Amino acid sequence: MTAVLSIRDLQVSYGAVPAVRGVDLELHKGELRVILGANGAGKTTILKALLGLQKATSGSVQFDGRPILGMTPQQINKLGISWVPEGRQLWSNLSVYDNLLLGGFGVADKAVRRREIERMLERFPLLRQRSRQLAGSLSGGEQSLVAVARALISQPRVLLMDEPSLGLAPLMVKQIFDLVQEVNAAGVSILLVEQNARQALQVADWGYLLENGAIVTQGSAADLSQSSTVQDVFLGGSI
Amino acid sequence: MEMFLQLILNGAVVGSTYAVVALGFTLAFTVLRVINFAHPEIFMIGMFGGLAVASYTDSLWLALLGGALVAGIAGIILERLIIRPLYNRDVLMTLIATLGVGIVLQNGMAVVVGPDAVSFPALLPRGGVEVGLLSLSYKQLFNFAVCISILGVISGYVRLTLWGKATQAVAERPGVAAVFGINVARISQVTIVAASALGGIAAVSVGTLYGTASAYVGVLYGLKSFVCMLVAGNRYFEGVIVVAFGLGILEALVTGYLSSGLRDAVAFSVLIGVLLLRPQGLFGSYTAKV
Amino acid sequence: MFIAFEPILIFTLLNIALTVGLYISNLSGQLSLGTAAVAGIGGYISAVLTSRLGMPFPVGLLAATAGGVVVGVGLGLMTYRMEMFVFKLVTLAFGEAVVVLAFNIDYLGGANSFTGIPLHTGMFVAFALAAGAVLVAYLIDFSALGFAARAVRDDALAASAMGISIRGVRVFTLAVSTGLIALTGAMQAHYLLVINPHDLTFFVSLSIIIFLLFGGMQTLWGAVLGATILTVLPEVLRFSNEYRLILFGVLVVAIVMLRPEGLLTRRPLKVPPRRTGRPLPIEISQVGPNGA
Numbered sequence: 001m002t003a004v005l006s007i008r009d010l011q012v013s014y015g016a017v018p019a020v021r022g023v024d025l026e027l028h029k030g031e032l033r034v035i036l037g038a039n040g041a042g043k044t045t046i047l048k049a050l051l052g053l054q055k056a057t058s059g060s061v062q063f064d065g066r067p068i069l070g071m072t073p074q075q076i077n078k079l080g081i082s083w084v085p086e087g088r089q090l091w092s093n094l095s096v097y098d099n100l101l102l103g104g105f106g107v108a109d110k111a112v113r114r115r116e117i118e119r120m121l122e123r124f125p126l127l128r129q130r131s132r133q134l135a136g137s138l139s140g141g142e143q144s145l146v147a148v149a150r151a152l153i154s155q156p157r158v159l160l161m162d163e164p165s166l167g168l169a170p171l172m173v174k175q176i177f178d179l180v181q182e183v184n185a186a187g188v189s190i191l192l193v194e195q196n197a198r199q200a201l202q203v204a205d206w207g208y209l210l211e212n213g214a215i216v217t218q219g220s221a222a223d224l225s226q227s228s229t230v231q232d233v234f235l236g237g238s239i
Numbered sequence: 240m241e242m243f244l245q246l247i248l249n250g251a252v253v254g255s256t257y258a259v260v261a262l263g264f265t266l267a268f269t270v271l272r273v274i275n276f277a278h279p280e281i282f283m284i285g286m287f288g289g290l291a292v293a294s295y296t297d298s299l300w301l302a303l304l305g306g307a308l309v310a311g312i313a314g315i316i317l318e319r320l321i322i323r324p325l326y327n328r329d330v331l332m333t334l335i336a337t338l339g340v341g342i343v344l345q346n347g348m349a350v351v352v353g354p355d356a357v358s359f360p361a362l363l364p365r366g367g368v369e370v371g372l373l374s375l376s377y378k379q380l381f382n383f384a385v386c387i388s389i390l391g392v393i394s395g396y397v398r399l400t401l402w403g404k405a406t407q408a409v410a411e412r413p414g415v416a417a418v419f420g421i422n423v424a425r426i427s428q429v430t431i432v433a434a435s436a437l438g439g440i441a442a443v444s445v446g447t448l449y450g451t452a453s454a455y456v457g458v459l460y461g462l463k464s465f466v467c468m469l470v471a472g473n474r475y476f477e478g479v480i481v482v483a484f485g486l487g488i489l490e491a492l493v494t495g496y497l498s499s500g501l502r503d504a505v506a507f508s509v510l511i512g513v514l515l516l517r518p519q520g521l522f523g524s525y526t527a528k529v
Numbered sequence: 530m531f532i533a534f535e536p537i538l539i540f541t542l543l544n545i546a547l548t549v550g551l552y553i554s555n556l557s558g559q560l561s562l563g564t565a566a567v568a569g570i571g572g573y574i575s576a577v578l579t580s581r582l583g584m585p586f587p588v589g590l591l592a593a594t595a596g597g598v599v600v601g602v603g604l605g606l607m608t609y610r611m612e613m614f615v616f617k618l619v620t621l622a623f624g625e626a627v628v629v630l631a632f633n634i635d636y637l638g639g640a641n642s643f644t645g646i647p648l649h650t651g652m653f654v655a656f657a658l659a660a661g662a663v664l665v666a667y668l669i670d671f672s673a674l675g676f677a678a679r680a681v682r683d684d685a686l687a688a689s690a691m692g693i694s695i696r697g698v699r700v701f702t703l704a705v706s707t708g709l710i711a712l713t714g715a716m717q718a719h720y721l722l723v724i725n726p727h728d729l730t731f732f733v734s735l736s737i738i739i740f741l742l743f744g745g746m747q748t749l750w751g752a753v754l755g756a757t758i759l760t761v762l763p764e765v766l767r768f769s770n771e772y773r774l775i776l777f778g779v780l781v782v783a784i785v786m787l788r789p790e791g792l793l794t795r796r797p798l799k800v801p802p803r804r805t806g807r808p809l810p811i812e813i814s815q816v817g818p819n820g821a
Contacts, residue, residue, distance in 0.1 A: 051418050052417075052418075053414050053417065053418065072417070073414075073417035073418045073420075074417060074420050074421070074422055076418075077418060077419060077420040078420065082418075082419075083415075083418050083419075085415055085418075089412055089415050091407065091408045091411050091412060091415075092411065093407060093411060093474070093475070094404060094407060094408065098404050101401070101404065102401075102404060102405060102408050102416070102419055102421065103419050104419075105401075105405060105416075105419050105420045105421050106419060106420020106421075107420075150419070154419070154420070321782065321786070324786060325785070325786070328789065330614070331560070331738075331742075332785050332789055335735070335738070335739060335742060335781060335785055336781070336782050336785040336786065338735060338778075338781070339739075339777075339778040339779070339780075339781030339782035339785070340778065340782055341778070342774055342775070342777060342778030342781070343775050343778035343779060343782070345774075346770075346771040346772075346774040346775045346778070347771075347775055349771045350771045350772070350775070354771070458732075462625070462731065466622075469618055498633075500632060500633050500639075500640075501629070501633060503629055503632075504626065504629035504630075504633070506625075507622050507625040507626045507629060508626065510618075510622040510625075511619070511622040511623065511626060514615060514618055514619050514622060515607070515619070518611060518612075518615045518618075
């Protein structure tokens with residue numbers, strides 16, 4: 001299997017404070033990998049570095065064999081990496097439709113953009129109903145759907161998802177994880193960041209455990225569920 | 240009653256100009272998180288640009304165009320040399336740097352044209368329209384029409400076009416906008432330049448309204464438009480338009496019924512009240528770091 | 530060409546005192562946009578007491594200082610809970626409201642200025658004021674209070690978690706600051722002999738911020754240096770008023786663009802910023818990489 005995304009010795013610091021210290025990570029084509037870790041472990045920072053939103057101190061990131069560190073977010077978007085940010089981060093003052101429209105801002109071909117929006121509205125009838133409503137007025141679960149749909153308009157090859165289940169009701173959490181699996185099954189490689197280890201390990205192929213900005217454990221999802229470290233930290237152990 | 244209505248009309252005319260300047264100010268703050276104190280001075284530069292064109296050509300339309308060009312070019316230079324290098328720095332830094340630019344523009348113009356107000360060529364016929372006991376001069380009507388058109392153009396752009404929506408997206412979440420392929424720097428540039436150029440047009444129309452132009456005209460509009468923005472909050476740019484009209488009308492009423500000395504107190508009393516009771520502004524603000 | 534040194538020196542000393550006053554409240558992050566208005570309040574108080582009510586100069590100064598402290602305590606209590614951006618706006622609005630009041634109170638001369646203030650401020654008094662201001666600021670700066678103030682400025686939440694009273698620190702530093710500024714305003718009034726409401730406006734306040742910024746906001750000596758250079762330089766160049774202001778504007782832009790930390794700066798302490806729920810990056814008892 002070839003790696004679509006490969007990260008070598010990634011280091012990021014905020015001022016003098018290191019947030020990510022030498023992370024190695026790979027994502028293969030069609031895979032779903034998860035980074036587990038507590039609040040502030042550096043998960044979001046890794047995603048931001050991949051997206052060009054946060055400068056890396058050192059290390060390298062290759063997307064399809066091309067180094068992407070140092071590129072602008074726009075250039076990275078063009079290559080086919082998309083994002084479901086933590087807490088959804090929709091444009092609350094714009095309609096659901098406009099959120100999808102801007103999700104496809106980087107798509108040069110208008111017809112393609114319109115077709116993809118249509119496809120999303122087809123897949124999520126609820127969003128079609130709400131398409132004129134302001135995104136900020138939706139419930140948390142509905143917003144999560146918009147965030148995922150927005151990220152898919154540009155037909156990305158890699159999707160970075162930052163705690164898509166955060167703050168949702170249990171029923172909705174399950175739906176979102178089903179959706180994650182569905183998107184993955186459609187051929188999009190996914191790097192998922194989660195605190196909800198139990199659910200995440202059920203859908204993922206491979207997992208990393210991040211602590212204080214470094215990967216302390218990794219393995220197949222099945223192995224990780226059994227690992228004493230992960231057990232201790234996430235699955236019923238103390239945090 | 241006639242006096243009351245007349246005052247409201249006069250106030251609305253003044254308010255429409257406040258609205259144009261305040262909207263330029265607000266767009267810069269909302270989209271770029273920049274308090275652009277050079278904006279009112281660019282307005283002033285635009286006024287003199289229009290004056291220069293008007294005195295050579297005697298054409299109202301060319302004067303408006305001249306004002307837009309001069310102010311727009313000033314906006315391009317300001318954005319490139321001052322605002323962009325300071326992007327993502329503390330709000331106070333851009334505030335002070337743009338204020339420095341404003342001081343240079345203002346006093347530079349005072350050196351060129353002298354510290355006193357100069358007369359602006361009369362480009363519009365005298366007289367006006369009278370309805371019953373109410374009257375509006377052609378100059379007032381023209382100024383009002385120009386400002387309303389500018390406000391309409393800006394709202395149409397921001398609400399209806401893809402780039403306008405992208406502008407709103409940058410205003411609320413610049414990082415997310417960038418990830419989805421929106422060129423934040425380009426959007427910011429367009430915002431500053433458009434606000435400057437449209438402000439320049441309004442400035443020329445204000446020049447014809449009062450028949451004078453002064454190097455110090457920006458000071459008046461600067462603080463008041465800043466206050467309008469703070470009172471309205473930066474969440475809905477229409478809010479600042481409403482507040483600007485309200486301020487113009489309130490000032491006219493205070494001048495008419497109380498005293499002209501208290502006119503300038505209106506803006507700041509309203510501001511203190513709003514800051515204490517509703518610091519996010521009447522219409523709410525993005526919880527951006529400021 | 531003759532340059533009158535005494536006025537320049539006195540203005541410099543007064544501006545040092547004002548800038549140091551601003552430095553004190555900025556220790557706890559309160560950068561007021563109403564400095565000129567507070568100074569003006571001090572000036573009016575002392576002017577009324579000495580020229581209208583015939584009180585002696587020291588009483589005027591004392592009353593001005595007290596007035597400044599009252600303003601500081603009031604503003605401080607009103608705003609200590611707010612974000613510091615809102616503090617700036619409240620002080621701005623307060624300042625402009627004072628200006629409007631000053632314009633409209635005929636007893637204070639209104640737009641025609643308050644005139645006939647007796648001359649009391651000389652070189653010696655001004656020097657004593659500036660030296661006193663620097664001394665007070667120095668004492669606060671290096672006391673426990675100074676550290677508490679900086680802690681509040683850098684992260685109010687973390688500071689209060691450490692048991693620092695945000696209200697106490699903010700209100701106290703602001704009150705000392707406004708007291709000093711009002712005192713300086715009174716001294717200034719007794720030197721210029723007139724007060725005009727225009728001297729109280731936002732742009733005058735901003736120029737004092739610019740003094741501080743120019744010298745360096747992080748150090749007391751930056752405040753002194755900034756006030757000195759930006760007062761002396763335009764004066765000795767003897768330009769016309771417009772050219773002086775142009776020079777001022779150019780200097781301001783240059784410092785922000787080229788050296789935003791100001792001329793003098795403090796070496797930053799390497800203290801990691803607080804991040805919620807995140808252990809400090811100190812390597813103790815980490816879970817070992819046993820599964821990797």
